[in-house]
Amino acid sequence: MALLEVRNLTKKFGSLVANNDVSFDVEEGAIVGLIGPNGAGKTTLFNCISGVYKPTSGKVFYEGTDITGWPPHKVARLGAVRTFQVVRPLIDMTVFDNILVGAFLRTSKLEVAFEISESCLKMCHLDDHRDKKAGSLTIGLKKRLELARAMATQPRLLMLDEVMAGLTGTELKEAVDVIKDIKSRGITLLVVEHIMEAIMPIADKVVVLDSGVKIAEGPPSEVVQDERVIAAYLGEKFSKRLREMKA
Numbered sequence: 001m002a003l004l005e006v007r008n009l010t011k012k013f014g015s016l017v018a019n020n021d022v023s024f025d026v027e028e029g030a031i032v033g034l035i036g037p038n039g040a041g042k043t044t045l046f047n048c049i050s051g052v053y054k055p056t057s058g059k060v061f062y063e064g065t066d067i068t069g070w071p072p073h074k075v076a077r078l079g080a081v082r083t084f085q086v087v088r089p090l091i092d093m094t095v096f097d098n099i100l101v102g103a104f105l106r107t108s109k110l111e112v113a114f115e116i117s118e119s120c121l122k123m124c125h126l127d128d129h130r131d132k133k134a135g136s137l138t139i140g141l142k143k144r145l146e147l148a149r150a151m152a153t154q155p156r157l158l159m160l161d162e163v164m165a166g167l168t169g170t171e172l173k174e175a176v177d178v179i180k181d182i183k184s185r186g187i188t189l190l191v192v193e194h195i196m197e198a199i200m201p202i203a204d205k206v207v208v209l210d211s212g213v214k215i216a217e218g219p220p221s222e223v224v225q226d227e228r229v230i231a232a233y234l235g236e237k238f239s240k241r242l243r244e245m246k247a
């Protein structure tokens with residue numbers, strides 16, 4: 001049994017079908033990338049899984065439990081935690097206190113919460129920024145803070161919504177390293193990402209959406225060669241470049 005199972009999920013907004021009969025699995029311990037062009041339905045799918053939206057039809061199972069339509073706090077308590085595309089730290093609080101807020105979702109013991117927060121601060125390379133107000137951080141650091149805060153809730157499944165968008169080259173490399181480190185701790189990741197060069201080398205599997213429909217699923221090396229994916233999204237130029245990079 002996979003950790004997360006999405007079955008025939010459809011989400012409609014009026015007559016617009018944002019997700020159309022989408023099914024896929026997220027295997028325990030894997031990094032699964034969710035990719036697709038703008039408007040493909042990636043964020044909507046995230047919202048349906050994490051409880052922000054109720055699917056029009058279909059099911060979401062976490063560890064075999066039907067969590068379809070559960071509210072976000074209940075899904076998070078089970079260990080399935082998401083970040084948001086538009087990061088929203090508590091801007092007047094310090095970096096450390098923001099992480100502490102995440103830790104208190106998991107424990108009410110001050111000492112334990114401090115311990116968890118210290119470790120997440122380090123894991124996300126934020127030690128040098130611990131006492132800065134979150135509102136004063138660059139976008140790259142805000143995204144890392146969002147990651148640290150999510151990690152402080154001690155998730156089993158971490159769902160990342162474009163945490164690498166808008167980062168500089170160095171920030172991007174750091175973010176990829178943090179994601180690899182998170183995986184090495186046995187945490188399962190479902191990652192929505194636009195930056196193919198960042199997600200393809202680290203994903204065990206990618207699921208490709210186009211106009212709400214799943215058009216491909218498989219290891220990155222196979223998916224980049226799929227004609228429908230090339231046509232819908234990647235473009236022959238990128239696909240060729242990636243093949244050359246891997247050769």
Ligand SMILES: Nc1ncnc2c1ncn2[C@@H]1O[C@H](COP(=O)(O)OP(=O)(O)OP(=O)(O)O)[C@@H](O)[C@H]1O
Pocket residue numbers: 013016017018036037038039040041042043044045
């Ligand atoms: N709350 C909403 N009400 C109505 N339509 C919506 C709503 N949320 C999303 N949509 C529509 O659903 C479709 C899928 O949007 P979604 O944001 O899920 O795509 P996406 O793949 O995440 O796009 P992007 O890569 O640009 O973030 C789009 O046509 C969008 O306009």
